[in-house]
Amino acid sequence: xxxxxxxxxxxxxxxxxxxxxxxxxxxxxxxxxxxxxxxxxxxxxxxxxxxxxxxxxxxxxxxxxxxxxxxxxxxxxxxxxxxxxxxxxxxxxxxxxxxxxxxxxxxxxxxxxxxxxxxxxxxxxxxxxxxxxxxxxxxxxxxxxxxxxxxxxxxxxxxxxxxxxxxxxxxxxxxxxxxxxxxxxxxxxxxxxxxxxxxxxxxxxxxxxxxxxxxxxxxxxxxxxxxxxxxxxxxxxxxxxxxxxxxxxxxxxxxxxxxxxxxxxxxxxxxxxxxxxxxxxxxxxxxxxxxx
Numbered sequence: 001x002x003x004x005x006x007x008x009x010x011x012x013x014x015x016x017x018x019x020x021x022x023x024x025x026x027x028x029x030x031x032x033x034x035x036x037x038x039x040x041x042x043x044x045x046x047x048x049x050x051x052x053x054x055x056x057x058x059x060x061x062x063x064x065x066x067x068x069x070x071x072x073x074x075x076x077x078x079x080x081x082x083x084x085x086x087x088x089x090x091x092x093x094x095x096x097x098x099x100x101x102x103x104x105x106x107x108x109x110x111x112x113x114x115x116x117x118x119x120x121x122x123x124x125x126x127x128x129x130x131x132x133x134x135x136x137x138x139x140x141x142x143x144x145x146x147x148x149x150x151x152x153x154x155x156x157x158x159x160x161x162x163x164x165x166x167x168x169x170x171x172x173x174x175x176x177x178x179x180x181x182x183x184x185x186x187x188x189x190x191x192x193x194x195x196x197x198x199x200x201x202x203x204x205x206x207x208x209x210x211x212x213x214x215x216x217x218x219x220x221x222x223x224x225x226x227x228x229x230x231x232x233x234x235x236x237x238x239x240x241x242x243x244x245x246x247x248x249x250x251x252x253x254x255x256x257x258x259x260x261x262x263x264x265x266x267x268x269x270x271x272x273x274x275x276x277x278x279x280x281x282x283x284x285x286x287x288x289x290x291x292x
Contacts, residue, residue: 008035009034009035010110011110012032013033014031015110015113019114019116020117020118020119021119022119025086025087028114029082030083034077038102040103042101044069044100045067045099046070046098047097047098049064049095050096051096054085055083055084055089057083057084057096064081089116091117118149120151122214122216123209124216125143125145125218126184127141127220131223132224132225133225134225135196141190142185142186143188145181145208145215152210153208153209153210155181155206155209156179156206156209156214157174157204158205159205160175162202164191166188168189190222197225198224199221200222201223202222203222206218226257228260231253231260231262232253232254233251234252264291265290268288269286
């Protein structure tokens, strides 16, 4: 009987593994086993990698090199191939081809297949900057969103401020208004009521949607800084009295800020010779451009 050398065989516990696209890195392991009918020592190697972007393969903690012997599990004809899949790896199929050899003859090629299937991810509302507005004015606010599937997004004000109004392209915004994002952004305008200020004066919430899933709600404060308004002097246009008889002139002031202390000054004194102005109840003569 003449001895004959038989080619080894190579197989995998699972030759196809499917995973879903993920927003985090992940990994899977192919377990490859070899068998030689002659009980010869056999080695396995990867003969071809078709991975594309976002995928790499390692064995024994080292990156796999084409046609380089793999490191077996201790005392076995078994090899572990770890496939590392980056976050948001594109959808598609990747293949790894493996072959075993006894040094003379080689096995048939085993094809390992990794399938990455698509998942619709919820978008994110990403605006975090607190808008600041001046009293009696308005502020334009950029609503931002991100979608890992690169879907078109729309923003919605899910909770309106208790004071003031939002507009988009000149039209009033309600909680049902769909605001399309361009390049992940849309600009809305907030206008507080007149003579209203505070830090914050109110808050609002918004979310973004890809048409199927809605993002988290982002809550933003609305700060309106106080503006000092000029007071208004209220005085009679004329005062009539008799010669050598003093007359009282009542000077009033109005200030919409309601928090300021008002003073007055005379900017033009009477031009008639002998006419004087004095503070009521005193002998103090009123001086030009002096505040009282």
